[in-house]
Amino acid sequence: MQTVILAAGRGTRMRPLTDRRPKPMLPVGDKPLVAHTADAAIDAGASSLTLVVGYEADDVRSYFGTERRGIPVEFAVQEAQRGTADAVRAAAAHLDPEGPFVVLNGDALYDVPSLTELYDGGPAVGSFRVDNPSSYGVLETDGNDFVTGVIEKPENPPSDLINAGSYVFPAEAQAWLNVAESDRGELELTDVLSRTCDEYDVRGIAFDRWLDVGRPWELLEANEWKLGEMESRIEGDVSESAELNGPVVVEDGATVRSGVVIDGPVLVRRGASIGPNAYVRGHTLVGEGAKVGHAVEVKNSVLMEGATVGHLSYVGDSLLGRDVNFGAGTKVANLRHDGEPVRQMLKGELISSGRRKYGVVLGDGVKTGINSSLNAGVRLPTEGTVKPGESVLYDRVDDAPDTSDD
Numbered sequence: 001m002q003t004v005i006l007a008a009g010r011g012t013r014m015r016p017l018t019d020r021r022p023k024p025m026l027p028v029g030d031k032p033l034v035a036h037t038a039d040a041a042i043d044a045g046a047s048s049l050t051l052v053v054g055y056e057a058d059d060v061r062s063y064f065g066t067e068r069r070g071i072p073v074e075f076a077v078q079e080a081q082r083g084t085a086d087a088v089r090a091a092a093a094h095l096d097p098e099g100p101f102v103v104l105n106g107d108a109l110y111d112v113p114s115l116t117e118l119y120d121g122g123p124a125v126g127s128f129r130v131d132n133p134s135s136y137g138v139l140e141t142d143g144n145d146f147v148t149g150v151i152e153k154p155e156n157p158p159s160d161l162i163n164a165g166s167y168v169f170p171a172e173a174q175a176w177l178n179v180a181e182s183d184r185g186e187l188e189l190t191d192v193l194s195r196t197c198d199e200y201d202v203r204g205i206a207f208d209r210w211l212d213v214g215r216p217w218e219l220l221e222a223n224e225w226k227l228g229e230m231e232s233r234i235e236g237d238v239s240e241s242a243e244l245n246g247p248v249v250v251e252d253g254a255t256v257r258s259g260v261v262i263d264g265p266v267l268v269r270r271g272a273s274i275g276p277n278a279y280v281r282g283h284t285l286v287g288e289g290a291k292v293g294h295a296v297e298v299k300n301s302v303l304m305e306g307a308t309v310g311h312l313s314y315v316g317d318s319l320l321g322r323d324v325n326f327g328a329g330t331k332v333a334n335l336r337h338d339g340e341p342v343r344q345m346l347k348g349e350l351i352s353s354g355r356r357k358y359g360v361v362l363g364d365g366v367k368t369g370i371n372s373s374l375n376a377g378v379r380l381p382t383e384g385t386v387k388p389g390e391s392v393l394y395d396r397v398d399d400a401p402d403t404s405d406d
Contacts, residue, residue: 003046004091007034007106008054008078013215013346016363016397017321019382022056024106029226034106042071044115050094052087054078083186089177098171105165107213114207123196124203126166128210136162147204148197150190164210216361217353223302224283227265318359327370334359334376344377345395
C-alpha cells in the first residue's frame with residue numbers, strides 16, 4: 001500500500017540536538033529514527049514511500065535516495081509546518097488518486113506485527129493503551145473495535161486508547177485534506193480521521209508496542225528498544241584482553257583496546273574507538289568516529305558521531321551530540337538525591353522525564369573543561385563551553401515557549 005511518512009518537523013522539544021538536523025534523522029541504533037519507521041512500513045506491506053520533508057530536508061533526501069530495499073522513495077516538501085493534514089496534502093501529488101494510502105509519523109517506532117495488522121485492509125487507525133490518556137488525543141470507540149472519533153486531551157477520557165499517529169485512509173480522503181484551522185492554528189489530520197469515521201467503519205488497531213519520540217529522554221528509550229533487539233556481531237578490531245558480555249556489536253573499522261569491559265547491549269559503530277581500560281554498559285550507542293578513552297565509564301547513553309569522552313570521565317543516561325568533547329575528569333550526574341524523577345526544561349516549562357536516572361543533553365560541538373561537572377537534567381547549547389572546574393547546575397539552552405511544529 002502506498003505510504004506517506006511525515007518527516008518535515010524540526011522537533012523543538014529535542015533542542016539542542018535538532019539545531020542542525022531534523023528530529024527524524026536523530027540516531028537510533030545503527031540508523032536514523034525515520035529509517036526505522038520506513039523499514040517497519042516496508043515489512044508491513046508498503047508498496048511505495050513518500051517522505052514529507054521540510055526542515056533540513058537535504059539530510060533526509062541524501063540518506064534515502066530514490067529507493068529503499070527495492071521500494072521506490074519520493075519526497076514532498078512542506079514549505080511551512082502548518083500541521084499534519086497540510087503535510088499529507090503536500091504529498092497528495094505523489095499518490096494514486098484511486099488507491100487507499102497509509103500515513104505514519106516519521107518520529108515514532110512501531111512493532112512490525114501490529115503495523116502489519118494496520119495495513120491489512122480497510123480504513124484504520126493505530127492506537128496504544130496508556131495509564132494517563134488525558135494528555136493525548138484519545139480515541140472514541142463503539143465497543144466493537146471500531147473507532148468513531150478522537151478527542152484532544154479530554155478531562156474525562158472516553159477510553160485509555162490514544163491516537164498513535166498511524167492511519168489507513170480510503171482514496172476519497174485525498175479530497176478531504178483542505179480542513180479548517182484548529183484552535184492551535186494548524187491543519188489537523190484528525191479532522192480527516194473524523195470524516196472517515198463518519199463515512200466508513202474504521203478499525204482500531206491496538207499496538208502491542210509503540211513509542212512517540214518527541215522529547216530527549218524518549219530518544220534514550222528508543223535506543224534502549226532497538227539496541228535491546230541486537231544480536232552480537234564482532235567485525236572490528238577487539239583486543240584479546242577486552243571482555244565483552246551480552247549482546248555487543250563492534251562494526252568493521254571500530255576498535256576496542258586492551259582492558260576494556262563492555263556489558264551489552266552496546267553498539268560500537270565504524271570508526272569508533274574504546275579504551276584502553278574503559279567500561280561501557282547498559283544500552284549504549286557509540287556513534288561513528290566517537291571515542292571513549294582511558295578509564296572512562298559510559299552507561300546507557302548515546303554518543304553521536306565524532307563525540308569524544310577522552311579520559312577519566314563518567315557519562316550516564318545522557319545524549320551527547322556530534323563532536324562533543326569532554327575534558328579530562330568531566331563527570332555527569334544522573335540521579336537526584338531525593339530519588340524523584342529528573343526534570344528538564346522544555347519550551348519554558350520544567351517537565352518530569354519520568355526517569356529516576358537521567359543525565360544531560362548536549363548539542364553538537366559542546367566542549368567541557370577538565371574536572372567539570374554537569375547536573376542531572378542539564379542541557380548545553382550547540383557549541384557551548386564549560387570552564388575547567390565549573391559545576392553546571394542549571395539548563396543553558398534558550399528555549400522559550402513557541403508554537404513551532406514538533
